[in-house]
Amino acid sequence: MERYDIVIVGGGPAGLAAAIAAKRAGAERLLILERDNELGGILNQCIHNGFGLHTFGEELTGPEYAARYIRQVRELEIPCWLNTMVLDISPDRVLTVTSRDGGLRQIAARAIILAMGCRERPRGALNIPGYRPAGIYSAGTAQRLVNMEGYMPGREVVILGSGDIGLIMARRMSLEGAHVKVVAEVLPYSGGLKRNISQCLDDFGIPLKLSHTVVDIDGKERLRGVTLAEVDKNRRPIPGTEEYIPCDTLLLSVGLLPENELSASAGVALDSVTGGPVVTESLLTSVPGVFACGNVLHVHDLVDYVSEEAARAGENAAAYVLHGEQPENAAVCLVGKNGVRYTVPQLLDVRHMPEQLTVRFRVGQPYRDVTLCVWFNETCFRRIRKRVMAPGEMEQFVLRRTDLPADLHTITFTVEEDAK
């Protein structure tokens, strides 16, 4: 069996940044496994700009952003196996992989970095009633068809869900000459970035219908139309509000799901809120030597944060193979409550913590003029005024090691609304 020190599963933004950081931290015998025929992951189909503002201080397209990392991977001579699918990861870190050229084989790793990304929630998961004609695509699939294959999925488009990919595709389809009739969002607010709503919908005159969903799909062969209806606060369609919209294409942007089937096969404990692994400050999962970063860990809003997080996973994995396993005693739990849905990391071992640790989290609903509270045990440590908080935008808080009390067991993040 071939042996590697660190195997990185996934050659998208997370896997690339993790590999580069691990190599720079001194690790040898790295291997990136990528299922597609090139590195870069989903960035390759994200031909719009807006990537890299935080990392490089300039606006790049997805492929440009990826290229900067791919170049470093090449310069550092980190081996990559392309067109290679990982079929299984065992708890003792043996990966079963397959490819056309390399055949079916097993490789052993001293450390593994999970960087498989996420997938889109399909129509079926929403149980939208109606027929099952051609012309219904998840937004990312349509993005691939348009941007990479050069095909138009359709010409008269309705988009369900105002996630970022849906918004981006509203603009893309418009630029390609399609008529995007409406973006419907079941929630009373959009889950996408503010800048995307302004640049992708408002600038193109595409209406965004909040608290609306698709309640019926018409067309036995190719899609002929959808029925939209308004929903009440329990997301139930309100009878009498139905509106039939003729269209030949329905794009879905209704949520991203971290793709953790391999993590589960390795025995990694998953967080039911994020859908990703439970990790410590080192981005270490519940399985020794297995780290996680990027959208497989939790769905990010900006790729810049993916890169930053993944680099930490790479450094920690390098430390793990260079210095051996550190006795973990992640005695501190991080929890989100009162409007904060989750935190990453979920666990903290203060002795392994760097001087500063960025904790990322999301809120469950939009807020205006509220206070974000950070609690050490039962004591409120910090109160931060927030003018706006939105589920679509990741929040962060930097913990300083010197601030932490000795008896710390729980750090809690909450949102407090002003008393009316």
Added chain:
Amino acid sequence: MYDVVIVGVGVVGCAIARELSRYSLKLCVLEKNEDVCTGTSKANSAIVHAGFDALPGSRKARFNVEGSRMMEELSHTLDFSYRRSGALVLCFDEADRVHLQELYDRGVANGVEGLEILEKEALRAMEPAVTQEAVAALYAPSSGIVCPFGLTVALAENACENGAEFRMNCQVRSLRRAGDHFVLVTDQGELESRAVINAAGVYGDVLHNEICEDKLRIVPRKGEYCLLDRKDGTLVDHTIFQLPGKLGKGILVTPTVHGNLLLGPTAMDLEDREGTNTTAAGLSDAISKAQRSIPHLPMRDVITSFAGLRAHIADGDGDFVMQQSAPGFYEAIGIESPGLTAAPAIGAYMAQLAASGLGLVKKEHFTQTRKGIVNPRELSFEERQALVQTNPAYGHIICRCEQISEGEILDAIRRPLGARSLDGVKRRVRAGMGRCQGGFCAPKVMELLSRELGEPMTELTKSGGASSLVVGLTKEEL
């Protein structure tokens, strides 16, 4: 001039075709859609029923039990997925025990083997996820689960190998007698045949009424289902039924041969023979009734929902119609549940009926067996390694959720009666049938289809007809 034309390539038509292909004859099978197994046969519970439901003495009872007995051996001969998983019929109320006993007695009268009535403790020991509410259950160890696509495609391929001609996209527009033979006006011109076999499913009455004096009416009876992720496929080991109601066997929860969990079907009579749309009311009805059997169904793991139509004959005696309805005109219609189970037995019976009517003689060389598409996931590591070494396409994964390789997809397209559409590939090898529902693999499968069929992407369809997947090139209309 054909000896026999079979109309419909659902599981019944294909079973008849396969059995008839044992004889020396000129046999043609017609289908209005683009592929085998696109109607009732593709959207059902995928159950091989034990046979305790139908009334003793009925054709449903006889062919159910016969079909169930044939299925295991057939699954080896024709290489499709089948598992004898056993079934439980739950009784929620002490007052209903009498109905449970009725089912048991009926099963015994029908010749079903191994039936047992289980008390609550034994039931829960067997299926811990079943509701506390269940007071007893009928246990039928001979019940099974099958891949309905696998079964139908296998029958068709074997018939094809044995000389049956298949014509897809060939709807019968009219049928008339012309002296000693029939003339079928189809999408592909006029065909002549000495005999016609009606296996047209929900369109069976249309064909029947062209020839027969006694008019029939088939009412498509819709059943809606939800399919859950493979991670939930072990929630139950057996098919879990509830005591049957007037319109059918009620809502079941069952593992599938592919490891998913399936729940449904509802029962709703329709006018539209293509009314395979799901409805909000139907799905919520299916889910709430299924939750009565299995209270902790992980409904957030639903990956798709679908509806199928049962070919129910209105105002009939509720039994299958399997007969020579007019000289040279044979029919297997009204084949609703347990039709999938009964199909192999119906095929044998109908073929025998037609063969003796036409005085057909058996061929010297009939190829009994058919080899399915290799499933690398069922091989040992070493076997799979060897397969990839011999044919590297089996090492290249196209559908990541179900881990389907390019080799399997190419085989699905290249073999006789191969896939011509995205759904055709999906039914044969499951690419796109997993948790992302084709989100990642659809463009890749389209590329393979385009390359193999020599058709541009813009000509490819989801399921034939007007179901185009892409409408043109980018920049085309700018």
